[in-house]
Amino acid sequence: MNSLIRYQVEDGLALITLARPPVNALGQTLRAAVLDACQRAASDASVRAIILHGDGKLFSAGADISEFGSAASFAAPSLPDLLSRLTQLDKPLIAALSGLALGGGLELALACGYRIGEPSLRLGLPEISLGLLPGAGGTQRLPRLIGVAPALDMMISGLPIDANRALELGLLDRLAASADTLVEAARAFALDLLGDLAPARPQTPFAEPAASVAEDFFQQYRQTHEPRWKNRLAPRLVLAAVEAACVLPLQAGLERELALFKQAEDSAQSAALRHLFFAEREAGRIPGIAEDIALRPVARVAVIGAGTMGGGIAMNFANAGIPVVVLEQKSEALERGLANVRRNYESSVSRGKLNAEQLEQRMQLLVGTLDYADIADADLVIEAVFEKLEIKQQVFRTLDEVCKPGAILASNTSSLDVDAIAAVTRRPQDVIGLHFFSPANVMRLLEVVRARETAPDVLATTLRLAKRIGKVAVVSGVCFGFIGNRMLEPYNREAHRLVLEGATPARVDGVLTDLGLNMGALTMTDLAGIDVNFLVRDSNRSAFADDASYYRVGDALYSLGRYGQKTGRGFYLYEGRQRRDDDEVVALAERLASELQVERRLIGDAEIHDRCLFMLINEGIQLLDEGIALRAGDIDLVWTNGYGFPAWVGGPLHYAEQLGLDKVLDGIHRYRDSLGTYGQRWFQPAPLLERLVAAGKTRIEKI
Numbered sequence: 001m002n003s004l005i006r007y008q009v010e011d012g013l014a015l016i017t018l019a020r021p022p023v024n025a026l027g028q029t030l031r032a033a034v035l036d037a038c039q040r041a042a043s044d045a046s047v048r049a050i051i052l053h054g055d056g057k058l059f060s061a062g063a064d065i066s067e068f069g070s071a072a073s074f075a076a077p078s079l080p081d082l083l084s085r086l087t088q089l090d091k092p093l094i095a096a097l098s099g100l101a102l103g104g105g106l107e108l109a110l111a112c113g114y115r116i117g118e119p120s121l122r123l124g125l126p127e128i129s130l131g132l133l134p135g136a137g138g139t140q141r142l143p144r145l146i147g148v149a150p151a152l153d154m155m156i157s158g159l160p161i162d163a164n165r166a167l168e169l170g171l172l173d174r175l176a177a178s179a180d181t182l183v184e185a186a187r188a189f190a191l192d193l194l195g196d197l198a199p200a201r202p203q204t205p206f207a208e209p210a211a212s213v214a215e216d217f218f219q220q221y222r223q224t225h226e227p228r229w230k231n232r233l234a235p236r237l238v239l240a241a242v243e244a245a246c247v248l249p250l251q252a253g254l255e256r257e258l259a260l261f262k263q264a265e266d267s268a269q270s271a272a273l274r275h276l277f278f279a280e281r282e283a284g285r286i287p288g289i290a291e292d293i294a295l296r297p298v299a300r301v302a303v304i305g306a307g308t309m310g311g312g313i314a315m316n317f318a319n320a321g322i323p324v325v326v327l328e329q330k331s332e333a334l335e336r337g338l339a340n341v342r343r344n345y346e347s348s349v350s351r352g353k354l355n356a357e358q359l360e361q362r363m364q365l366l367v368g369t370l371d372y373a374d375i376a377d378a379d380l381v382i383e384a385v386f387e388k389l390e391i392k393q394q395v396f397r398t399l400d401e402v403c404k405p406g407a408i409l410a411s412n413t414s415s416l417d418v419d420a421i422a423a424v425t426r427r428p429q430d431v432i433g434l435h436f437f438s439p440a441n442v443m444r445l446l447e448v449v450r451a452r453e454t455a456p457d458v459l460a461t462t463l464r465l466a467k468r469i470g471k472v473a474v475v476s477g478v479c480f481g482f483i484g485n486r487m488l489e490p491y492n493r494e495a496h497r498l499v500l501e502g503a504t505p506a507r508v509d510g511v512l513t514d515l516g517l518n519m520g521a522l523t524m525t526d527l528a529g530i531d532v533n534f535l536v537r538d539s540n541r542s543a544f545a546d547d548a549s550y551y552r553v554g555d556a557l558y559s560l561g562r563y564g565q566k567t568g569r570g571f572y573l574y575e576g577r578q579r580r581d582d583d584e585v586v587a588l589a590e591r592l593a594s595e596l597q598v599e600r601r602l603i604g605d606a607e608i609h610d611r612c613l614f615m616l617i618n619e620g621i622q623l624l625d626e627g628i629a630l631r632a633g634d635i636d637l638v639w640t641n642g643y644g645f646p647a648w649v650g651g652p653l654h655y656a657e658q659l660g661l662d663k664v665l666d667g668i669h670r671y672r673d674s675l676g677t678y679g680q681r682w683f684q685p686a687p688l689l690e691r692l693v694a695a696g697k698t699r700i701e702k703i
């Protein structure tokens with residue numbers, strides 16, 4: 001038998017083991033092997049029932065994502081076809097599920113007549129996060145097995161459920177006592193079924209799935225959920241497929257599902273999400289650093305500073321079961337910080353995301369101190385004190401004195417030079433930047449800043465640790481703003497300047513949210529604080545001393561005390577969470593424009609889009625050229641995980657490839673030539689963009 005499958009017959013039971021590491025992805029070769037093995041079992045008169053299970057830790061993570069968009073995706077036997085054939089076998093087929101049964105893996109289990117799991121099993125249909133819908137019967141078979149509402153919930157959330165919930169829903173028939181005894185329990189289950197003369201496939205509880213929900217269910221569902229879907233295609237296709245399950249017989253429903261799946265697979269949105277899936281995995285690999293490099297153990301963490309960031313950072317480790325010591329200068333600040341952390345957890349409890357016992361367990365992992373001696377044995381220390389170089393350097397001098405040899409010393413600075421921080425220690429090789437985003441316990445992005453002397457094992461250790469605490473880590477070189485904030489600068493610049501030239505803040509932001517961004521650039525500035533923005537700008541004024549025209553509106557709002565949401569006024573007026581346009585801002589822009597002799601005019605949406613987005617893209621390409629970012633995909637991860645850029649657009653650089661690199665370059669030239677001295681000053685194409693276009697490249701890479 002093929003090495004992707006192990007096949008063995010014992011006591012009249014065929015045991016078919018899927019063995020395609022690392023995740024038993026159901027690529028063409030494995031599909032063919034499963035079909036072969038099942039046919040062999042079906043035609044062997046000594047076999048009375050068939051058990052399918054996964055080698056190693058998991059059953060299957062689903063279809064092979066790398067096949068999507070290529071001929072291999074539906075190469076025979078296609079997954080839907082294979083599963084339909086399995087449903088026609090006349091012997092009981094039992095899926096013995098361990099670890100994970102995701103996507104096509106769960107659909108494979110649904111094609112079996114019976115399912116047994118083990119306690120740590122998680123089952124899910126995460127296709128939606130790849131811009132897809134379950135395409136191998138999931139949208140038709142799951143509602144028939146567990147009812148429409150819970151099935152739809154799994155497909156729309158994409159989140160897995162645990163074994164107990166699956167048992168409750170009837171998605172599992174039995175639970176083995178442990179993963180180790182799963183196969184044994186599956187054998188016993190098979191023998192029971194044979195003893196009971198059970199049919200190869202039992203009737204499903206919801207043969208008419210529509211009967212499991214109210215008549216206006218789909219209408220209500222759309223009303224509640226659609227506004228949150230923005231311009232995403234996949235949730236709409238999922239819903240259409242599940243609706244089909246309610247009105248069509250199984251076979252016709254499966255055909256409808258297949259058509260919808262192909263539409264999703266061919267969509268630009270799915271291509272974008274698949275790009276991010278692989279980019280996320282690629283980001284963990286650093287050229288020149290061996291994958292098996294020995295890592296430094298990290299069992300104890302310390303955080304310096306219990307402010308907004310320090311508290312959130314500490315929570316990440318407590319959430320992952322890693323003890324954290326939080327150090328402050330004064331007891332009031334420490335108490336305030338720890339109380340904030342507790343309040344944060346309490347709010348999770350009130351939202352049902354955590355229970356009271358878990359809250360206490362996490363708080364017990366968090367210990368406060370005012371004494372550096374208490375962090376001497378930490379394996380990793382993350383500094384999150386005020387953003388002033390001298391203060392941070394002083395902290396690092398102390399860390400150098402007290403920390404054990406080999407401890408990783410990290411700074412959460414958002415803009416300071418990590419080399420200058422490392423330089424005050426006698427161990428710059430152990431120093432690294434770990435730029436968390438606010439709120440640090442929520443945001444997935446972590447920029448890992450590799451300083452000049454950061455040791456390879458320090459970098460590799462922090463990347464692995466980031467995964468342990470659920471972050472998407474992206475490596476950045478040292479520069480002002482690192483990857484994300486440096487790109488934010490030209491993007492914000494255009495948003496501000498457009499207001500000066502005649503666009504309203506609402507129109508600028510509207511164009512960006514129409515693309516799918518969580519919020520527009522100016523709303524984001526109001527949220528982050530116009531004062532914070534001003535101070536960052538003030539520390540770097542020399543970088544745009546020759547033309548600060550574009551920030552005059554921001555500077556003026558600052559001097560009026562309009563700091564954004566926190567003062568109720570910024571680019572907009574705020575009443576609670578409600579945002580309104582403000583004529584005063586328009587009047588202010590008019591006055592400043594006339595002072596600066598900037599002509600005000602009607603500005604179309606296309607210009608807003610192109611100026612903000614092309615400048616964002618241009619800066620990203622420049623970062624790649626400078627080696628600050630290692631890959632285009634890394635830049636896309638930063639913006640989709642840290643800045644609310646829509647994942648289904650794939651990130652700014654993937655988007656540029658979709659638009660066409662030549663079009664982006666043409667647009668930059670156009671504004672360079674049409675916006676006078678401002679255009680000449682700022683619309684300078686990145687040399688790498690020019691080289692890529694000249695070479696006829698359609699993908700962004702360093703050449």
Ligand code: 3HC
Nearest residue numbers: 023025061062063064065066102103104126134135136281
């Ligand atoms: N297809 C192809 N490769 C896959 C894969 C899949 N479904 N799932 C994981 N892999 C690969 C990863 O690319 C990675 O490869 P690499 O080592 O070369 O980078 C390797 O398996 C290990 O993956 P992770 O690094 O992500 O390992 P983790 O242990 O952190 O996570 C996982 C494992 C939870 C299974 C995670 O990989 C995951 O979420 N996978 C995707 C699951 C999914 O979306 N399934 C649905 C697929 S679509 C489908 O089934 C359509 C069907 O309805 C027709």
Ligand code: NAI
Nearest residue numbers: 305306307308309310328329333384385386387413414438
């Ligand atoms: P904050 O002002 O809320 O907290 C700073 C804390 O550090 C205060 O509690 C203060 O008492 C403490 N502190 C100051 N000096 C100290 C010292 N010598 N020893 C021990 N504790 C000391 O500031 P915030 O917002 O938490 O920022 C901290 C760092 O994180 C800064 O470097 C900032 O640039 C960075 N950052 C902030 C983000 C944000 O959105 N707030 C996002 C990403 C990074």
